[in-house]
Amino acid sequence: MSDLHIENVSMRFDLPGGGSVQALKNINLDIKSGQLLSVLGPSGCGKTTLLNIIAGFLAPTDGDIHLEGELINGPGPERGMVFQQGALFEWMSVRKNVSFGPDMKGVAKAKSAPEVDRLLELVGLQDFKDKAVYELSGGMQQRVALARCLANDPDVILMDEPLGALDALTREKMQSLVLDLWKETGKTIILITHSVEEALLLGERLLVMAPRPGRVHKEYYLPFADLGVGADLREVKKHPDYTAKREEILAMIWEMEEEIMGRTEGAN
Amino acid sequence: MHESSVFSDLANETLNIIISISSILPYLFGYIVIILASLFIWRTVRRGVSLGKNYNSLKTVTFGDESTVVSNKSASIVSVLLIFLLWGSFTGSKLLPGFLHMPGPYVGSNEFTYTAQNDVGEEDSATVSLVVHVAGEKASKPTIKAGDGIAVNDVMVIQAYRSKLLAWDLNDQVKRKWGGKIVKVNDQPISKNNPVDVGFARVSLTDKGTLNVVPHKGIQMEHIYLPAPEQVWTRLVNIANQGYQNVTLGQHLGFSLWRVIIGFLIGALVGIPLGYAMGLSNWFRGWFDPIVEFMRPVPPLALIPLVIIWAGIGEEGKVVLLFLAALWIMAIAARSGVSGVRITKIHAAYSLGASKFQILLRVIIPNSLPEIFTGARVAMGVCWGTVVAAELVAAEKGLGKMIVAASKFQNTDVVIMGIVLIGVIGFAIDVGIRLLEKYLVPWKGKG
Numbered sequence: 001m002s003d004l005h006i007e008n009v010s011m012r013f014d015l016p017g018g019g020s021v022q023a024l025k026n027i028n029l030d031i032k033s034g035q036l037l038s039v040l041g042p043s044g045c046g047k048t049t050l051l052n053i054i055a056g057f058l059a060p061t062d063g064d065i066h067l068e069g070e071l072i073n074g075p076g077p078e079r080g081m082v083f084q085q086g087a088l089f090e091w092m093s094v095r096k097n098v099s100f101g102p103d104m105k106g107v108a109k110a111k112s113a114p115e116v117d118r119l120l121e122l123v124g125l126q127d128f129k130d131k132a133v134y135e136l137s138g139g140m141q142q143r144v145a146l147a148r149c150l151a152n153d154p155d156v157i158l159m160d161e162p163l164g165a166l167d168a169l170t171r172e173k174m175q176s177l178v179l180d181l182w183k184e185t186g187k188t189i190i191l192i193t194h195s196v197e198e199a200l201l202l203g204e205r206l207l208v209m210a211p212r213p214g215r216v217h218k219e220y221y222l223p224f225a226d227l228g229v230g231a232d233l234r235e236v237k238k239h240p241d242y243t244a245k246r247e248e249i250l251a252m253i254w255e256m257e258e259e260i261m262g263r264t265e266g267a268n
Numbered sequence: 269m270h271e272s273s274v275f276s277d278l279a280n281e282t283l284n285i286i287i288s289i290s291s292i293l294p295y296l297f298g299y300i301v302i303i304l305a306s307l308f309i310w311r312t313v314r315r316g317v318s319l320g321k322n323y324n325s326l327k328t329v330t331f332g333d334e335s336t337v338v339s340n341k342s343a344s345i346v347s348v349l350l351i352f353l354l355w356g357s358f359t360g361s362k363l364l365p366g367f368l369h370m371p372g373p374y375v376g377s378n379e380f381t382y383t384a385q386n387d388v389g390e391e392d393s394a395t396v397s398l399v400v401h402v403a404g405e406k407a408s409k410p411t412i413k414a415g416d417g418i419a420v421n422d423v424m425v426i427q428a429y430r431s432k433l434l435a436w437d438l439n440d441q442v443k444r445k446w447g448g449k450i451v452k453v454n455d456q457p458i459s460k461n462n463p464v465d466v467g468f469a470r471v472s473l474t475d476k477g478t479l480n481v482v483p484h485k486g487i488q489m490e491h492i493y494l495p496a497p498e499q500v501w502t503r504l505v506n507i508a509n510q511g512y513q514n515v516t517l518g519q520h521l522g523f524s525l526w527r528v529i530i531g532f533l534i535g536a537l538v539g540i541p542l543g544y545a546m547g548l549s550n551w552f553r554g555w556f557d558p559i560v561e562f563m564r565p566v567p568p569l570a571l572i573p574l575v576i577i578w579a580g581i582g583e584e585g586k587v588v589l590l591f592l593a594a595l596w597i598m599a600i601a602a603r604s605g606v607s608g609v610r611i612t613k614i615h616a617a618y619s620l621g622a623s624k625f626q627i628l629l630r631v632i633i634p635n636s637l638p639e640i641f642t643g644a645r646v647a648m649g650v651c652w653g654t655v656v657a658a659e660l661v662a663a664e665k666g667l668g669k670m671i672v673a674a675s676k677f678q679n680t681d682v683v684i685m686g687i688v689l690i691g692v693i694g695f696a697i698d699v700g701i702r703l704l705e706k707y708l709v710p711w712k713g714k715g
Contacts, residue, residue, distance in 0.1 A: 031483075054543070055615070055619060056618075057615055057618075066405055070697070074618075075615070075618035075619050076619075077619065077620060077621030079618060079619060080619055080620070081615060081619040083612045083615070083616060084612075086610050086613070087610070087612040087613055087615070087616040088613075088616075088629070088712035089613065089631065089634070090714055091634040091637075091709075091711055100617070100622075101620040101621055104617075104620060104621045104622045104623070104630075105621055131712065132710065134711050134714035148616075149619075149620075152620050152621060158619075180377050208589055253657070255629075
């Protein structure tokens with residue numbers, strides 16, 4: 001069982017001008033193995049902070065996170081990370097990037113090569129193995145990032161707005177790819193996103209977070225991810241439930257944004 | 269010294285500089301006219317032979333669009349050719365046809381007459397036969413008839429660009445000590461403040477009553493100040509084959525390059541790890557920040573006297589100097605290369621299971637290479653400049669030593685040859701590092 005238990009996690013940052021800000025307050029979450037969780041919220045709600053704490057890049061001021069019963073106190077290969085962009089190694093070919101994890105573990109080239117080939121085929125980059133990563137388009141680079149993450153065979157994949165920098169069409173294709181990979185590999189995926197549509201389409205469980213202090217505002221369990229696997233995502237979007245949920249969540253986030261605006265204007 | 273004198277001194281110097289600059293302005297203006305005229309000619313020719321359209325030629329807004337401004341190859345060629353043309357023209361180069369030469373100094377045989385008067389008012393004329401010859405050539409005195417009367421004909425041999433005094437009364441019956449003097453030259457009256465131009469020379473009367481003959485110099489440069497291009501080339505071939513002052517050109521070149529490469533390599537070998545340490549550790553950054561930030565603005569040239577005092581004029585001193593020149597630049601380049609690594613790359617590497625050592629080796633070092641190459645280009649440029657300066661001050665071999673030794677013997681052709689070589693090698697070093705960079709760091713600027 002590779003369940004992820006988040007207990008009472010709080011995070012407080014010191015501000016450079018003195019004082020501090022509560023980025024997260026009392027987050028409690030149980031994420032089952034194989035779950036695809038999407039996290040949504042207005043800017044400043046602490047969703048990236050939460051992801052960085054799970055990844056082990058930050059230590060929470062309070063609370064613990066356990067993966068498979070083991071306390072997280074630093075980054076580790078069992079929690080793979082996919083970033084928005086710029087996290088690939090330009091000095092390596094596509095294939096070298098993907099085999100980075102196995103190489104670090106000291107796995108012999110000959111042993112890791114078939115798996116690397118399989119993953120590159122899975123993300124549709126079999127013809128670009130020996131290209132330099134800077135020669136690829138943004139969408140292709142994110143495919144490399146996904147394959148690189150999978151090559152390490154992590155228990156949990158953490159995605160920090162991985163499709164945020166892509167154009168709308170590429171983004172749609174990549175969303176299908178993420179769903180397919182999720183079904184194919186059965187990995188736990190935590191996906192941070194700004195896009196309500198993406199959160200609805202990809203998250204079988206959706207978390208809406210609220211800012212100041214960062215906390216879980218509302219939680220949904222959704223059927224769309226299962227519907228979307230191997231199907232046309234545009235068909236899923238026509239689902240009446242999908243439209244209703246989208247409007248509900250958009251209204252919720254608008255309200256939060258307006259509250260933030262009002263607060264800052266009041267402060268002025 | 270009075271306190272305010274430095275200000276008045278500087279004010280005077282400023283005034284002098286402004287005056288010198290304003291005397292250059294007409295030439296500057298002429299040069300700009302040449303540039304614009306050649307542009308006009310080029311445009312006219314271009315219009316005649318259409319070279320087809322590219323994307324840029326279809327843009328209607330070009331003024332202010334940086335992307336449409338590319339170095340015009342034709343302009344570069346014309347500009348360089350013009351420099352050689354002016355050089356050849358003002359030095360009377362044999363590579364150029366004669367009509368392109370600026371008027372040179374007078375060379376040849378000619379004569380003028382002077383009229384002497386003795387104390388009782390008797391006058392007599394005599395002819396001065398004059399040979400003006402090129403420097404380095406031997407000219408024999410022409411034989412002349414003595415002539416009659418109280419003034420006797422004279423003979424003079426003068427080197428071009430030089431002048432000569434004529435003690436005309438040595439062979440005359442009219443003597444200056446008896447009150448004799450010259451009243452006319454070429455039948456024109458002459459006095460101390462009233463020289464006479466005899467067509468090919470200017471003749472003036474000195475305080476002591478002798479004649480000062482100055483053949484016309486034209487507006488070409490004297491070869492001792494600026495040799496013709498072919499002279500410089502001949503010198504290069506000559507020195508390449510036989511050497512200069514018992515040292516071959518290869519040795520001069522080799523020593524200079526060897527110092528730069530050794531100094532740079534040691535500087536990089538120490539500076540890069542130092543920069544990494546400063547980029548990776550608070551303690552090291554705190555420790556070395558004051559030292560690096562203080563040493564970086566000190567020009568390496570200012571260290572030459574100290575290095576000579578400490579290490580003498582041998583090779584150690586120069587290598588130490590170049591080491592110091594390269595060290596801080598390379599340390600700063602490596603430091604900013606480490607600081608410039610995106611945190612997402614580091615995070616990604618940790619998430620993929622890399623250890624600290626693996627991250628240093630596989631992520632931080634490759635990521636810093638572009639910065640290090642930029643630093644290397646700067647450092648090599650500074651080292652090259654510093655080595656030449658150091659050799660000017662003290663060395664036995666090296667390009668700088670060669671030109672400073674040549675300057676002491678007025679061997680301007682060697683000096684110019686040396687300067688051109690220094691420029692060419694500096695440029696070649698820069699191009700070499702850029703090629704190496706393209707080959708080794710193809711991802712530069714693409715992260």
